Amino acid sequence: EPEVTQTPSHQVTQMGQEVILRCVPISNHLYFYWYRQILGQKVEFLVSFYNNEISEKSEIFDDQFSVERPDGSNFTLKIRSTKLEDSAMYFCASRPPPSNEQFFGPGTRLTVL
Amino acid sequence: KNQVEQSPQSLIILEGKNCTLQCNYTVSPFSNLRWYKQDTGRGPVSLTIMTFSENTKSNGRYTATLDADTKQSSLHITASQLSDSASYICVVSAANSGGYQKVTFGIGTKLQVIP
Numbered sequence: 001e002p003e004v005t006q007t008p009s010h011q012v013t014q015m016g017q018e019v020i021l022r023c024v025p026i027s028n029h030l031y032f033y034w035y036r037q038i039l040g041q042k043v044e045f046l047v048s049f050y051n052n053e054i055s056e057k058s059e060i061f062d063d064q065f066s067v068e069r070p071d072g073s074n075f076t077l078k079i080r081s082t083k084l085e086d087s088a089m090y091f092c093a094s095r096p097p098p099s100n101e102q103f104f105g106p107g108t109r110l111t112v113l
Numbered sequence: 114k115n116q117v118e119q120s121p122q123s124l125i126i127l128e129g130k131n132c133t134l135q136c137n138y139t140v141s142p143f144s145n146l147r148w149y150k151q152d153t154g155r156g157p158v159s160l161t162i163m164t165f166s167e168n169t170k171s172n173g174r175y176t177a178t179l180d181a182d183t184k185q186s187s188l189h190i191t192a193s194q195l196s197d198s199a200s201y202i203c204v205v206s207a208a209n210s211g212g213y214q215k216v217t218f219g220i221g222t223k224l225q226v227i228p
Contacts, residue, residue, distance in 0.1 A: 004156075042202075042220040043157065045215075045218070091156050100164070102147075102159070104156035
């Protein structure tokens with residue numbers, strides 16, 4: 001069964017460094033999402049992406065964040081200058097039209113030291 | 114402001130017993146409500162999805178209900194198994210123009226099933 005994949009599973013970085021989190025959505029899906037979950041807290045929406053542009057973003061998704069779909073398969077989240085508070089699990093999700101169901105990847109655990 | 118409240122925060126039940134988890138929401142305009150199961154350190158996995166017109170949806174031992182008038186949903190787990198131990202998250206989507214979804218997550222109910 002097709003599934004969303006994410007790499008790496010765990011990323012450790014120094015504060016101020018740039019990180020790129022990678023996701024491969026399910027192939028026939030057209031809507032893509034990034035979420036984060038700080039340890040012990042609820043999942044928070046970051047951004048949605050459709051037709052090669054951001055369709056919606058939350059207040060968390062500031063200028064330090066960017067998303068890209070560089071080719072037909074990858075969907076990336078870049079954090080330009082990481083802060084300690086960026087430490088969290090980052091989940092990618094995708095969904096096919098016209099379904100309402102989003103399929104989540106296994107997540108990338110980002111640790112900022 | 115769109116909000117999703119879940120109760121209880123945590124629950125411990127004996128294997129084989131039933132349980133019901135609650136979700137109240139203030140999301141408008143309502144599009145759909147989903148229940149997810151999230152194992153520790155893993156991504157959420159969808160259990161059920163309900164739109165405005167659906168009152169009940171089942172997926173094996175999981176049965177979700179939706180009362181769109183009172184803006185409440187419940188997830189009933191029958192004959193619980195040890196593998197049901199996880200967080201159960203209620204997620205409500207608001208309809209936006211262009212078909213995009215604005216999604217609000219609940220904090221989840223942490224269920225522990227013990228032998």
